[in-house]
Amino acid sequence: MVWDRNNLQGKVRVDDITETAKRYVPEMRAKGAEIIIAIPHSGLSSEPYHAMAENSVYYLSQVPGINAILFGHAHAVFPGKEFAAIKGADIAQGTLNGVPAVMPGMWGDHLGVVDLVLKNDGGNWQVT
Numbered sequence: 001m002v003w004d005r006n007n008l009q010g011k012v013r014v015d016d017i018t019e020t021a022k023r024y025v026p027e028m029r030a031k032g033a034e035i036i037i038a039i040p041h042s043g044l045s046s047e048p049y050h051a052m053a054e055n056s057v058y059y060l061s062q063v064p065g066i067n068a069i070l071f072g073h074a075h076a077v078f079p080g081k082e083f084a085a086i087k088g089a090d091i092a093q094g095t096l097n098g099v100p101a102v103m104p105g106m107w108g109d110h111l112g113v114v115d116l117v118l119k120n121d122g123g124n125w126q127v128t
């Protein structure tokens with residue numbers, strides 16, 4: 001817990017974003033979630049993984065079962081040229097490790113759009 005620790009410690013529980021997703025995404029799927037869109041308050045970095053990282057979206061994109069990620073924290077734009085060197089970031093397609101992702105800048109200066117193609121196969125929705 002980095003921000004406002006003095007007011008929040010002992011009152012809220014804070015867990016690692018990636019580890020939490022690894023725990024709950026399979027549970028959500030098992031309970032019937034057909035499409036999962038993660039919306040973390042986190043940024044994108046090429047730093048090696050460590051628990052409780054501020055910018056953990058890259059590692060979140062590696063969690064199986066997440067269909068898209070709408071993220072923001074770093075006040076940047078993804079897809080954008082500044083992220084082109086990150087392994088697994090496709091700035092032409094707007095994906096991280098194959099997962100559609102968008103970070104829409106800051107203070108409403110950009111609009112982030114993720115275009116998912118959905119298919120209803122016998123009553124179940126799938127991203128194609």
